[in-house]
Amino acid sequence: MNESLHKVGRSEIRVDGYDKVTGRTKYYEDRMPPEALYVRIKHAEKAHAIVKAVDKSRAEAIPGVVKVLSCFDVPDLPFPTAGHPWSMDPGHQDVADRHLLNRHVRYWGDDVAVVIAENEVAANQGVRALTVEYEELPFVLDAQKAMEPGAPQLHERFPNNILKHTDYRRGDYRAAIREPGLVKVEGWYETPTVQHAHIENHGCFAWMENGRITVVSSTQIPHIIRRVVGQALGRPWADIQIVKPYIGGGFGNKQDALYEPLCAWCCTQVGGRPVRIDCAREETFVSNRVRHAIRFHIVTWLRPDATIAARKVELWSNQGAYASHGHSIAAKAVNSFPQHYPCENMEGDAWTVYTNRPAAGAMRGYGMPQASFADEANIEDCARAMGMDPVEFRRLNVMPQGFHDAFSGNTNYYDSFRQCMDRGAQLIDYARKREEYSHESGNIRRGIGVATFWYNTAVYPISLETSSNRMLLNLDGSVTMQCGETEIGQGADTAYAQMAAEAIGLASYRDVHVVSCQDTDITPTGLGAYASRQTYVAGFSIRQTAGLLKEKILKYAQALTRQSPEVMDIADGKIVRKVDGAVLMSLKELAMTAQYDPVHSEHITAESTYTIRNNAYSFGCTFAEVEVDIQMCKAQVKRIVNVHDCGSLINPALAEAQVHGGQSMAIGFGLSEQLLFDEKTGRPLNNNLLDYKLSTFMDHPRLEADFIENPEPTSPFGTKALGEPPACSGAPAIRNAILQATGVAVDKLPINPHTLFAEFTKAGLIHDPWREEV
Amino acid sequence: MSQYKIVHFNLNGKDVEKVVDVRASLTDMLRNDFRLTSVKKGCEVGECGACNVLIDGEAFNSCIYLAVWAEGKQIRTLEGLTGPNGELSDIQQAFLDETAIQCGFCTPGFIMTAVEILEAGKLYSDEELRKLLSGHLCRCTGYENILRAVKKTMYRRLGLPIDF
């Protein structure tokens, strides 16, 4: 086929772009029935307590209040919330540790009661008028402290608060470290609790129709939400209909059942009238999900030739109050190490531990931004210990070409790591700058750093990977396409349109109408948006379903053209004869004829499910250049360059935009973001957009992205993960650049002025004589 | 006991009047009474910029602006930028062309601030543009392509060659 006829590999305009720049795109709140009752939640103002009583009387007396419901009113049906595919194996099912409202409150912000009212003011007044009587319990905020004997217990079924512990042992670590001449590089690395902070808060509304419940929700995972709502309410899953409109970002927070179950239940408590739950920003920060804070302990043993003899990794993942995605994150983090820098003798241990903090769930990168920070900080320290250039050290030790992981079945087909580093080094002029900044002194200092990461694509073989697709041939020759993998801002619908147009042979990606709004009553079952799976997994079902559709089209064309299907093809929206390229008829002619033929009328459609039993390695690196003002305790990123091998690009402009977003999140993770809790009470301190330091327009340099396009052999369109990868390696690259600039290795994120003040003081770069006098 | 007031103002070029609850924010009035759903709610305390509209040519977070203060004002929302036949303005087109939109939730607010910037008719440096746009948070784009879209439109309007 002529190269220019390809629909993939082009920077097409987003299919949802016009509506988004005109403000017409409908998010959940834009579809709100005006009569919906407001549900507002009473959140616990204790970090750990038993609710003894809820006095509803004052709230019920407020005009406009319709109903007040408390933790004593909800069904005793514990349910899981993680946005994972259901598993038929009970051993693999998510932990069911939540109730719709909780008598045993386990964090400051837990859900105790709701007020349902005719208007927002009455609902809020009602919440303020509720009196909750608590029996206070001791609380614990730190994962390792929560494991200590005598620590407060959150869940009866999990002694010492350990949700799960996993480990691996490769070779013989203990024997290996006795090899003579080894250099030991040991460190403790810590990442903070951060939050997704999508600009649209989560919200949803529900009503009943013909005895069934419909929930319209700002979610990434409509089909999974249907199951969770069914479980939480004790109703058949098919009793529930979930509708997912456009959403204002998710980043993993909405890969969880948030308030859909509570909203659905409240609806049933007011006779099926429409009810709405709209999270305020303060609630989004605390009462949705957060990223796991993880503490790592890493010991690396280096041979004189700078190869790694043995390595030990331990990590403690702070789960917060409820299991949500649970140990999956810590497991992913700990298992990243043996593949990133393979060595024969490794030990890994990961604990996921309940604490009295907000529940941690999925967030862009799913444990890898944390692991990448710890791993790449330690590897940087290794390079330093060996007196080697950081890029050279990584070239020597990072996953080699041909590396194969038996569990996932992944192979490093190309030498992606080294290719990415070479490209990045060239773009940022690494060698020259590394040299230029090698002897920085004075107050303003510059440095350059690098970090790498790898990432799996989708969740096979840990969980089910499946994608279903439906294609309908329209009368104008265009195709309507539906799938369960959701558009959440990343541009998935546009990529699907391009892939479908390519696979079917349409003239333009505009000839594919992707039904963006998933409705579990209508949309073929899919799992939603997570695990950087969209383009990869949907690619399988798009290719397969397009094949089926094409087969049906050509079969129908056989009668009309008297040509064998084998000699025909579809190109540019027309039926053509392969050998001579003769145009036999347009798809529009075929569709009209097929639909209105008085004898053989047929609506040509195709639908299929593809069960994906592959995974794919995605790779990349970040180079960062920083400027540090030592006395002001400030580090600023001056340049940041990401290079990714995510396979072939379907839409290069959208891919680049994904990288920008990830870099931005990584800059925040590295330098400023952290959800803080009062040590004395467990109360969140900065759960708003003023005090939680999300990067603003003025906190970024120009964001630069580039790609190494090694086609992924397992993928129908050569693609692999890109959604999450850009968030992984930025923070450690910044940390390593600060290390070059100042000689100070900061092992705790965020590297904000408070951290730098402490570190620079410790390093003697800051000297306040008056402090010693005190 | 609710208190109401009639408010007269110009909305997207048209004189309008509305009876509003004095407790309403401008966001409430624009979304609920005029169905102008480009006005988004992201924080309701003036920190995210999603509800931004132009009042007499200046950018305001409508969430912390009382609806009754609209009296006599000229108010513009993103809906007012699109032509009668759905034609896009140059800045809307630039947001499309530069891939400056992802989830789209911050987009309306950003575009309206961009309108204020562009109507100043000045040539701003990147640093100045970043500052002028800094009242909007975006979690998807890292702001990079938004800067490009605004900058490109600024150059075009000033008749300057685009050399970036």
Add this chain to the structure above:
Amino acid sequence: MYDMKALYEAQSVQDAVRLRLEHPEAQIIAGGSDVLVQMREGKRAGKELISIYMLDALRGVSVDEEDNVRIGSLTSFSHITRDPIIQKYVNVLGEAVDQVGSPQIRNIGTIGGNTCNGVTSADSASTLHAWEAVVELTGKNGVRRLPIKDFYLKAGVVDIRAEDGEIQTAILIPKESYENCFGKYIKYGMRNAMEIASLGCSVNVRLSPDRKYIRRCRIAYGVAGPVPMRVPSAEAVANGSRPTREMIDEFALAVLLDINPRDSWRSSKAFRQHIAVEMARRALTESIERAGGVIE
């Protein structure tokens, strides 16, 4: 929808005074960027509000007959920054309020609101202290003027007499205060926009005609104590001195004698002290340079 008991809209300054006297419990709302936020939080829920936002008479900057720079209390931050009188005489004030929050906040936020809420972190406050601004209040007994340092009583409390129906109507900067003065405001924030000051430092100097000596130096901080404050110990070091590196270092260290920042989750006392010294050093250096002086 705000949880507000009633809204009274003032039609004039006199009307506002009348409304205050009639509704002593009511809260004045100017731009609302603080009051409405607090109302939503529940802190002021169910309260009555007196809106003075529509009083255009309280907007604008002028030079009055006594040569004071007069800033109407409802003048927004962005209008202060853009105003030619401010740019000519008190440029640093324009620069300071140009660092408040975000562009949209600078369009709604007023200098009156910024001072009347009495918070120490207000970006205008340290500069107004360093320029010895005068606050004009109008009440049933007419106009009352008082120095800004006396206006701030304690954290969150200012000297406005509700019982006299007072509202703040202007902020004045006397000629003696701004003439031949050049200054610099440094805001310390954890990010570069949408930020509340961890510490704010405003310095200004008047040099001798030959620019060899500092005739007068004034320095004030926000967030170095419960209310914005001047730092006389440091000023004493600079006043009458030659602009040398040693003097500037001594000046910077002297701020510790007067400031009293606290430990909070936002910042430790030790951290605030450290950056206070560094900010004083940088702000004085910049002020001297802006005044045409050369650091020896």
